[in-house]
Amino acid sequence: MSPLIEVSDLQQITSPNLVIVDASGPANAKYQFEDKHIPGAIFVDLNADLSEINDPSKGGRHPLPSSEKFGRTLSQLGITPNSHVVIYDHLGGGNAAARMWWMLKAQGHQKVQVLNGGFQVWENAGLTLISGQSKPRSTYNTYPTTDWQLAVIDLEDVIQVSKNKSQTIVDVREGYRYNGESEPIDMKAGHIPNATNIFFKDNLGEDGTFKSPDELKLMYKSITQKLENNEVIVHCGSGVTACHSILALAHAGLPLPKLYVGSWSEWSRNDLPVETNN
Structure with a gap:
């Protein structure tokens, strides 16, 4: 599967396994999401969901969470190993759609893609946007995780x-x-x-x-x-x-x-x- 997906291809997906994620990372990202987002999208917080914030001298400003914590986050988002996850943000994938893509790939997730061009390409195409909060589909099983499978260095x-x-x-x-x-x-x-x-x-x-x-x-x-x-x-x-x-x-x-x-x-x-x- 290509790591990127085009807007036109995303529009054609009808599978119930599709999960669209807004992983925009700025401080006001949650308010930005509630103002307007792609229909069906759920919000992921860079600091709370994709990081384990602590002393930045020991791991930096956005260290990885434990794989177990990430598995619990995925479950809370309604993501299972069978989910087709499409992630976008407001920076062409740079903050933090690509980070979540990397984390999912590092857990061996098969169907995960980043929306090519992100939110702006969708909006500029004049496609539907909605406002308000969103509620993930619940899943009753914790996402199975392992050690990070992609290479990291300390x-x-x-x-x-x-x-x-x-x-x-x-x-x-x-x-x-x-x-x-x-x-x-x-x-x-x-x-x-x-x-x-x-x-x-x-x-x-x-x-x-x-x-x-x-x-x-x-x-x-x-x-x-x-x-x-x-x-x-x-x-x-x-x-x-x-x-x-x-x-x-x-x-x-x-x-x-x-x-x-x-x-x-x-x-x-x-x-x-x-x-x-x-």
């Missing part, structure tokens, strides 16, 4: 890689943050030593949908061999938008990199070396 291993350059570290944040010009969220400006910058929004075309697989393969050509050798680490500010780039690589049919969930929010709080391009 702070200590990233520290070693930053020193010996044995793997490629890709920072997907915007260039001014990577360069160290300023930092709007975390403790310090700059980037992990020896990291390279590939901005996650460059995965998208001008219309807000993902570039074609061929365009993405060209864009990621410089790290393709490393990907094939399982020698790429992807991070962002807090392990959310990095999943957008992992989704793009999946769309391109390329091997998936390791996710450094703690990302810059963890690194910048641990008195570690910082590089800038100023």
Whole structure:
């Protein structure tokens, strides 16, 4: 199954197993959802449902919840292993549709896709939107979970890689943050030593949908061999938008990199070396 689904294809699905999820992540996301959302969608909260918020120096601002907690969340959302889950947000998948896609794939879920272009493409097509709250379909069985099956890497291993350059570290944040010009969220400006910058929004075309697989393969050509050798680490500010780039690589049919969930929010709080391009 393709990791992306087009609006026109979503409209054709009549299966009772379809679950549409709004995983928009800004602070006002719940109010945004209640103002207008795709019919049938249920709301997922990045902080409460897709993270285990604690001390950001130990895991970053959006560490993964335990797989058991995620399983309970899925059950509360009415999601079963047979569900066809389609996720969208208001940032082309970057906050936090791709994060939930990654989490479901990491639990071995088979039918999960991100709506290509997200909420904006649906709205711009003049399709129906509704307001108000939504109630998930109840499920009586807890979603069966295992350890995360997609590759992750922790702070200590990233520290070693930053020193010996044995793997490629890709920072997907915007260039001014990577360069160290300023930092709007975390403790310090700059980037992990020896990291390279590939901005996650460059995965998208001008219309807000993902570039074609061929365009993405060209864009990621410089790290393709490393990907094939399982020698790429992807991070962002807090392990959310990095999943957008992992989704793009999946769309391109390329091997998936390791996710450094703690990302810059963890690194910048641990008195570690910082590089800038100023």
